[in-house]
Amino acid sequence: MDTPAVTVLVLVGSLHQGSANGKLAQLAISHAPAGMTLHQYAGLAQLPFYNEDIERNLPANVGALREAAEAADAILFVSPEHNGTIPAVLKNAIDWLSRPVYGSGALTGKPVAVIGAALGGGGGINAHNDTRRSVTVALAHVVADSTLAIPASAAAFNNPAHLDRLLPQLTDVLTRVQDTINQRAPK
Numbered sequence: 111m112d113t114p115a116v117t118v119l120v121l122v123g124s125l126h127q128g129s130a131n132g133k134l135a136q137l138a139i140s141h142a143p144a145g146m147t148l149h150q151y152a153g154l155a156q157l158p159f160y161n162e163d164i165e166r167n168l169p170a171n172v173g174a175l176r177e178a179a180e181a182a183d184a185i186l187f188v189s190p191e192h193n194g195t196i197p198a199v200l201k202n203a204i205d206w207l208s209r210p211v212y213g214s215g216a217l218t219g220k221p222v223a224v225i226g227a228a229l230g231g232g233g234g235i236n237a238h239n240d241t242r243r244s245v246t247v248a249l250a251h252v253v254a255d256s257t258l259a260i261p262a263s264a265a266a267f268n269n270p271a272h273l274d275r276l277l278p279q280l281t282d283v284l285t286r287v288q289d290t291i292n293q294r295a296p297k
């Protein structure tokens with residue numbers, strides 16, 4: 111019997127047009143391995159800041175984010191680094207996804223990979239590591255060896271030679287996510 115296709119929700123930590131991380135997310139979507147479908151969540155800019163008061167009367171877009179995360183087999187965070195850590199837009203999404211009750215949020219047990227691009231020489235590694243730490247506290251499962259930190263983000267996606275080097279690394283991360291999902295209990 112064929113292994114069923116797996117789905118991955120992509121959360122991008124940059125909101126502007128022409129974002130390097132948006133481009134990286136699109137590369138991941140268009141170069142997904144066979145048997146894997148990725149789709150980017152488009153509503154992060156409209157999420158309110160996490161607030162326990164409004165959680166009691168949950169905004170529809172928070173519910174939509176949680177449903178999208180629950181429905182996905184894994185989550186791929188694609189993130190720049192802002193002042194040495196996670197951009198607020200992604201941290202806010204993590205906070206919403208970790209609730210309403212600790213231990214039963216949409217991140218619980220969910221395979222997660224974190225990749226991204228940043229201007230500095232570290233390629234956003236501090237933000238990526240902080241994202242891994244944060245989702246681990248929220249009980250997600252960080253996929254082993256699923257790192258990709260791309261420096262000099264402003265130029266990284268304009269150079270075909272860079273892309274030729276990047277694509278095998280991106281495929282490696284996506285394949286590790288796929289293998290992790292497939293090694294778990296069948297849906």
Ligand SMILES: Cc1cc2nc3c(=O)[nH]c(=O)nc-3n(C[C@H](O)[C@H](O)[C@H](O)COP(=O)(O)O)c2cc1C
Pocket residue numbers: 124125126128129130131132190191192193194195227228229230231232233234263264
């Ligand atoms: C508020 C802010 C803080 C930043 N802090 C860092 C940083 O700590 N390290 C770094 O490498 N780049 C930093 N940058 C530069 C980003 O890495 C760069 O803008 C990157 O391309 C963002 O990716 P994007 O095009 O997907 O937004 C910062 C940018 C902004 C807007």
